[in-house]
Amino acid sequence: MSEPAHSQGAPGAGRASRVTAALRALRGGPGTLLGLLILIWAVLPLIPDDTGIRFGLGYRAFFTAMLLLGTLFFWFLGKQRIAPPRGSGGVLASLAAVYLVTTGVLVAAGSVYPQFPRPQPPGAAAQEAAGRGKELFWGASVGCFRCHSIGGKGGTRAPDLTHVASRAGQRVPGLTAERYLSEKVKAGATYEYKVPEYAPIMPPFGQVLSQEQLENLVAYLLTLK
């Protein structure tokens, strides 16, 4: 008979006991962890910049990682006796697992840290530039293909560029293929050398393209041997 009466008067007391239970659960380790997380993510960002002790996002993430590592350690520290696996095979497997996980975590730690780029092999940078130049040649924004053709595709108002890399070095005495193509693309029809049989209609792309775009375009043309 007393149970219903107890439960009727319980809503407030139930909430209070839940809060008490939650507070009790937060004592010790979990409470310390929560407190330090609040300190890192709620208090540290509030510190004004001019105090010289405001840690940025990178450091807050780093402190959090260290905090979680420490928490894991303290959790393990609280363990009493764990039962080892049975048999030599099981023991060896468990030891190998500890070894494997340890090594894996260390490799992961080395991998998530900010990395400097690995230098590309000498040919790779030119290949990438040529790829970007190809996009410029065949793309709508620059659209060299509207007048020039390569491999039978493209316009016919300007010279066919299928083997341009092989002959560009012979156009102007003393100029390499790269230098000639660079100057020609920059100056267009205003350049000193004009290909016979074609009307001088090429715009001076040096006024339109950035230096990097010009280099990419020339890198592409140099692949057309």
Add this chain to the structure above:
Amino acid sequence: MPIDVPLIGARSALWIAAQLHLFLAAFVLGAPIFIVLCEYLGARKGARNWRVRLPFAAVLAALAILALLLAGTLIDRIIISLAALLLTTLVLFVRSAGDARYERLAHETMKVVTIAYSLTAISGAAFGFMLMGPYSQVAVHLFQRFGPVFALYALLFLVETVLMYVYWYTWEPLARRKGLHITLGVGLNIVGTVVMLLMNAVGAYMLTPPEGSATASLWALVNNPTWSGLNLHRFIANITLGGFMVALFAAFMFLTAKRDEDRAFYDWMGFIGNFIGVATLMLLPLAGYILAKEIFLYDATIATFMMADKLSSFFVMQGLLVSLLFLGANYYMWMSIRRITLTESYLGYMRPTFAVILVGTVIWVTPQNFLPDLVTPAPAGIGLQAITIPERAAFLGLMMAKALAVTAIIMLTFLTYMVYRRALAQGTLRWGEIAPQAQYALVFIPAVAIYLMGLMGAIRELARQDWHVYTVLRDTTPYWYTTPLAHTSLMVGIVTLVFFALMAFIFWVGFKLGRAE
């Protein structure tokens, strides 16, 4: 590059072969040092024989004085004085304990050393082939400069092999003539150490060739600016690795032991192995500082490259690894304290100790910034402020703070051992009753130690930047560049796992098959 290696490339192949050889060599050179010491400790307790000890100590002192006269720098003199002091003290004051467990530990460890020796030779041959093929230019250069050193190395390697097998196979026949057997062991260690010193000379030369190396004398090439620092560092680290590997074997044997007496023995063996490892580990930061100081004095640009440029993140990783080693070692010690009766009053110090060690770890690994080198900009969308240490906390990123943090961690580890001894004086030690998870700490510690050795080896090699021999022979292969930390970590991780697989094989042959026999 005359020849490349398919799939993984010549550099990775050479890296794996060289590092595996170094790990195995470290074990076969480091373990016999304490095997002989343990054999002596296990020998029948006798009178302190001053007629042998005093002349031996006098010879050591004379050798030390000769070395001091030959030493070129103050650092060399300090190293020689410390080594001489340690050895002379050992010779004069260490007494056999008459504890048969030491004899068993020495015998069982020596069994696996003999098996590891073959694998060391095989990995050494693989390393040699890699040098002669893809890196023949380097091999030719080194043979031209160090011809007599390589010849002496080959000769002493042969002598070491003979001594090692004689030492092992005369264990039983010379059981009644322990003095002679231990002398054989001491001879093995002396020859092994000289072999290590010879190859250290070549390795150190590649980073710090002496001025005018093309015309320098052989002694000047050998006694190059970082030779003594590298010798000291590797000598200590080899003993550390040997101790940790013994503890690893003991952990497996403990967990699979069926009899209480075996469990008690392997518990003790794991404790001794770990003790040797930790005791020498505490000396390693100092040895590391000495080596770094020698490098910095040689060329300050290498120092910048290491501590502020491309290798700076490697040192953050190093701090984390050494801290993990100390955490593991302290965890094991507290588990050891728990197996002593009447230790409840001490257990209250455990959590505060670890709290301080963890705070020390955070300080040690807090970097000045999260930029991977001096030229790479901050990632897109992230301001420099977010990844640079605030102005007033900048001291946390300086060496002074790091050195204090390391000192605090070492002091606490030392105090933990003091607590252990104090507890031992009051309670009763129950060998074999340690919590099983402590054995997993004995697996965790070698994993981290081996990984750390691999990383530090990589740092020393990468410090040469795009040179095979710094400022003397340029690396013109496609692999001339400094590998980023992720790439290096992966390589070190692979070698660490392969080494574990090899050690598991050695252990299986030595402990399991040998036992069945």
